[in-house]
Amino acid sequence: MGKLKLLNWLSVIGLALFLLMIPAFMMMLNPSDSEENAFQTQDDDEIGTIMVSSEVERYRPLFEKYAKKYGVEKLVNILMALTMQESGGRVPDVMQSSESLGLPPNTITDPEQSIDAGVRHFKAVYTSAKGDVDLALQAYNFGGGFITWVQNGKGGKYTLSLAQEFSSMMAGKMGWGRYGDPEYVPHVRRYLKPASKFTGDFQKVMDEALKYQGNPYSWGGSTPQTGFDCSGLTQWTYKQVGISLPRTAQEQFYASKKVSVSEARAGDLVFFTGTYVGKYITHVGIYLGNGRMYNSNDSGIKYDNLSGYWKQHLVGYGRVADFKS
Structure with missing residues (x-):
């Protein structure tokens, strides 16, 4: 190999190694930002086991299939706990997804269609909630308007008191005695047990x-x-x-x-x-x-x-x- 070709080849290798080192170097310069991003991806790493009925557990393969399809693989246990709260797995529309499709309640008669639609809907509210799992859960019950209301002048993140305030406000507007379940998040999370x-x-x-x-x-x-x-x-x-x-x-x-x-x-x-x-x-x-x-x-x-x-x-x-x- 000629000396000039050898030098060119070594230059290419050196450039490649330098480019590989840039991400690590940037993390050293700004560790707090990279550390914070790592924390934000740990939505539910604390979940060790999920306490759901056999009627819900039997659908785990479908939850895993559609969670992967919609990019929320880490939230399978959350989705199953949500389903436990929605139906306990006792009706075909296991995630009570009919209304998210603009249909009357319990129109869906195929559990797989319900899970497909329910996971797709949860992914949509999860994205709107900017990764706030609890805000997304409450919006699954209240509707996406809750997210907009929280993000416009209410601090941007879920709190139980905000859920209660929104429920009272909407019940008054609609002339109803009750609007949704303001304690939907703790009701869902009671089925989740953190790892030891x-x-x-x-x-x-x-x-x-x-x-x-x-x-x-x-x-x-x-x-x-x-x-x-x-x-x-x-x-x-x-x-x-x-x-x-x-x-x-x-x-x-x-x-x-x-x-x-x-x-x-x-x-x-x-x-x-x-x-x-x-x-x-x-x-x-x-x-x-x-x-x-x-x-x-x-x-x-x-x-x-x-x-x-x-x-x-x-x-x-x-x-x-x-x-x-």
Whole structure:
């Protein structure tokens, strides 16, 4: 091979290697953005098992088929839990999809057609909701107008209180006693059981916390009987393993040992400010690692990503126990 050809060949290889290195280099320059995007793709990684009837479970191959067709493979369990709420698998129109096609209720008599139409409709509202699973779920019940209403001046993300407000507003406009199911999201999510990812005392904390998943936020609540606000939930669940926390989020912030984001690990508390007008620390959640938390907020007791709204209000992390992973 001539020297000139060899140099040209080496130049091509060098250029190719450089182009391959660019994405990694850009992630090093801006790790927070790439990290946030990773969090946003974990819609329901916490789901370990789904508690549905045999009538719904028998359709799993069809849910997998149409979830793949419409690009929502990760949400198969969500779709099956939705179906459990809609029909329990007891009628041919298992996803109650007839109305999404402009037909009277229960017109569809083929379960596969119902699942095809239902998954297609869910994908449409999921896309409009910009990946907010709970907003999409509630819109499956209320209709797409709920998404538009939430995104135009209502903060852009699902909360239980917004679902209740919309239901009351629409019932009044229509002259009906009730509009849809304002608690549709917790009703669907009761069929989903998160995977067990932790060990020791922290798993005991999460076992207790997960008993209340999907329950509504309760201002001032600190027991299962009263319901839970954010700090009430952390105080109650950590108490189950002998860890005594003060009552409010701000008091828990001052009582915890501050750790950096790189030091934070599952079992630490994560604190926020400005989530309402008041004290410096206005919200607390249970940090789960990998940019995730479990908390009680206006959307109810649930998992959340530490991106978007929460990232904007994040103050830091606090350690209240040395949990061993």
